[in-house]
Amino acid sequence: MTCILKKNSKKWALVHWPFKIINKNGKPVINVEYKGEKKDFTPEEILSMVLVKMKETAEAFLGTRVNNATITVPVYFNDSQRQAIKDAGLIAGLNILRIYTGPIAAAIAYGLDNKAPGEQNVLFFDLGGGTFDVSLLIIEEGIFEVKAVAGDNHLGGEDFDNRLVNHFVQEFKRKFKKDISSNARAVRRLRTACERAKRTLSTSIKASIEIDSLYESIDFYTSLTRARFEELSQDLFCSTMEPVEKVLRDSKIDKSQVHEIVLVGCSTYIPKIQRLVSEFFNGKEPNKSINPAEAAAYGAAVQAAILSGDISEKIQDLFLLDVAPLSLGIETAGGVMTPLIRRNTTVPTKKSEIFSTYLDDQSSISIKIYEGERTRTRDNNLLGTFNLTGISPAPRGVPQIEVTFDFDANGILNVSAVDKITGRSNKITVTNDKGRLSKEEIERMVTEAEKYHAERKKYAQKIETQNFLESYAYNLLNVAQNIDNIKNKLHDVTQKSVAWLENNQDARKDEYEREQKLLKGTVDQIMNKLK
The missing domain is CATH 3.30.420.40 (ATPase, nucleotide binding domain)
Structure with missing residues (x-):
């Protein structure tokens, strides 16, 4: 089997997501309509x-x-x-x-x-x-x-769904000369059908796709075989x-x-x-x-x-x-990533290395901590920065700066640096706030989440009451439609008992009791249909 390179995942996701992504203060947010208003989440x-x-x-x-x-x-x-x-x-x-x-x-x-x-x-x-x-x-x-x-x-599964969606968008275009790719509702309905077909193909060799009025009142009926699905996603499976x-x-x-x-x-x-x-x-x-x-x-x-x-x-x-999923290191001369803790190192772990100055008589250094596997730090993820000052003046390469990474089982990284000559030191506990929500933003979102939760709870209660009323009304309607039938059944069973009484004037006590029990049981069955 031959494998080919995957598509650009981030761009692909933006194309296929059924919602709009916008840039807000350098952060991606989801733009949707809620209660007739545009909202960013x-x-x-x-x-x-x-x-x-x-x-x-x-x-x-x-x-x-x-x-x-x-x-x-x-x-x-x-x-x-x-x-x-x-x-x-x-x-x-x-x-x-x-x-x-x-x-x-x-x-x-x-x-x-x-x-x-x-x-x-x-x-x-x-x-x-x-x-x-x-x-x-x-x-x-x-x-x-x-x-x-x-x-x-x-x-993942969404990538397989995307292949099917693209395939059937093209099929619809061939059959009906219409492009549905820009119609969000049509694509969403098609995606749901594709996902259902994909699941069906896990246990069957063929699946049907039937969507009424998919686009401009056109019904879309087609099928998908397991072999065709495997062909469409072959490179993804191989990867x-x-x-x-x-x-x-x-x-x-x-x-x-x-x-x-x-x-x-x-x-x-x-x-x-x-x-x-x-x-x-x-x-x-x-x-x-x-x-x-x-x-x-x-x-x-x-x-x-x-x-x-x-x-x-x-x-x-x-x-x-557990292990560290990504390498952890510092930036050295030329913007190079120098790992101290390699990817797949068992944690907790502690690692130290000796570094030195890059310039003559350098009295301070800035230690930048990164995670990632790329050679250049600009391609990795910056976790934190701290400075070590008070380094004794000396030619470049002479000072001995010991940098220690201490990575615990909770994923907390403590980084320290010590000048071996002067004993001056500094340290940082890495808590990456870059791109994180501020305390104020979190508090605002908590308040909004409570509001949305209250609205959703109120809506759920409304729907529950609505469903109860609807069920009650339909039950009454059903009773009304059957009331003549029930009336006739009650008339027939009571007439039958009256006739039995007329013909059994000399019956024993237990026979009367048995007939009464039989009548009551029949009536109860009929009346239960009214409930």
Whole structure:
């Protein structure tokens, strides 16, 4: 199979999203119409709405308030993205206890119910709706050690949907000489039908697409075979093997040494994906012992229980050794990224290196901290900056500046610098505020979220009352339509009892009681239809 390069993911997403993205003070915001007015929402606000709904669902099921949460994210989410998740939690009224990657959470779910003896190399293949992650873990007696992670934040089920949408937009154009690509409603309806067809093709070899009045009163009826779907997405399917190869390479484990391959994420239901994985591992069948759609949530819930102090015996021996998903380092001469903690290093970890001055008699240095894999710092993500002053005047290269990176299990990075000659030092705890919401913005969004929640609750109550009235009215209408029929049945059954009485004047007491019971039972059945 031949693979080709993917499209530019960011531009592709902007083209296919069913909403408008605008630049507001250097930040992307979502522009929508709400109650007849144009409103701007940050991604954090949109996510907070999802979290509020999840919070309500959990509270309704548990019968108690929910204040804390654990959340899973793609493995390649950087520090800024993870901080944005925490901001969304604050807006939703949740305290985010910990953020885990999806495959790591799935590994917890797998390991909890699959306690094989000895050391196992397990690869987790997580293909979801919008992202793709691969992780390789060594699991032994409740200890989960992550050896390597890789992934693509712009590959998932939505990309497969986009291929189908484009295919059928062109088919509609060929058949009816009309272009629907600029009609948001038509494209949205087509996308829904394509997604449904994609799911159908996981269990059938052919799916029908039937959309009444798709565009300008034109009905669109067509079909899609599994073979055609696989052809349209062939390069995307093929590209999922690249992170698998990368993880094996980084962990220095041959594919023949992988004991189990665990599929996670709803897109792994696609038969072609399952075949590709099996073929890559020389015919080895993936492990299907956990539900791909629920695995990450299951694992995150287990971790939440551990963090909350749950003493259940089943989770007492679980111990997770995670890795740094991206390299962490500082900028050196020429804007070069010099990593101190390499990607896939087990955390917590601590690493020190000696650096020196670039100029003669340099008395201070600026230490810029970055994360990323690119050679030049401008292509990586700036986490923070601090200065070390009071360096003794000396020729360039003579001062000994020891820089230490201390990365803990919670993902907090502490960076310190010490002049070995003078003993002068400085340090910083990296909390990346670049691009983050300010305290004032979060407070405003919390207030607005409460307002939207109140409006949604009021609307839900209105709909509930409306549905009750509608149901009651239709029931009465049904009774009215059947009342003559019910009247006739009551007349017939009572006439029958009267006739029995006339013909059984000398009946025994128990016979009268039996006839009365029979009459009452029949009448009750008839009257129940009025309720």
